[in-house]
Amino acid sequence: MLDQPILLMAQAAPAGEPSGTSQILVGIMPWLLIFVIFYFLMIRPQQRRVKQHQAAIAAVKKGDQVITGGGIRGKVVKVSDDEAEVEIAKDVRIRVIKSTISHVLDPATKPAND
Known part of the structure; x- marks a missing residue:
């Protein structure tokens, strides 16, 4: 068995x-x-x-051209630890959080309409 x-x-x-x-x-x-x-x-x-x-x-340093996440293009005039002050027009400055910057442009890059 x-x-x-x-x-x-x-x-x-x-x-x-x-x-x-x-x-x-x-x-x-x-x-x-x-x-x-x-x-x-x-x-x-x-x-x-x-x-x-x-x-x-x-x-990012002073003088860099940047584009924010909202599509605003400007020139960095002041940088702190987590913020940057960006000039978007003559005497028009905005403070943005650095993490919202989407692109740092090369100095040779020009806007299409200039």
């Missing part, structure tokens, strides 16, 4: 089929591959852009 259940168990798992652990690995492998592709195509470049933006904002 004891020999029959062992025989049935041996027949239930043929030698050619993968075991439970390898089936799990085969099932997980496509998801890991998709994550690696997303990391290198989307996440890593976005992290690099964020670091460059933070470095540019931290390096």
Whole structure:
């Protein structure tokens, strides 16, 4: 009697089929591959852009041309730790939080209508 259940168990798992652990690995492998592709195509470049933006904002100095998040273009006249004073027209100055500055422009960049 004891020999029959062992025989049935041996027949239930043929030698050619993968075991439970390898089936799990085969099932997980496509998801890991998709994550690696997303990391290198989307996440890593976005992290690099964020670091460059933070470095540019931290390096803002007097005389830089900037564009705020609201689309206002102006010249930085004063910089403090977390704020910048931007001149948007002659004798019109606004104080903006430095994190709302979206672009720091090159000195050679001119507005389209000048």
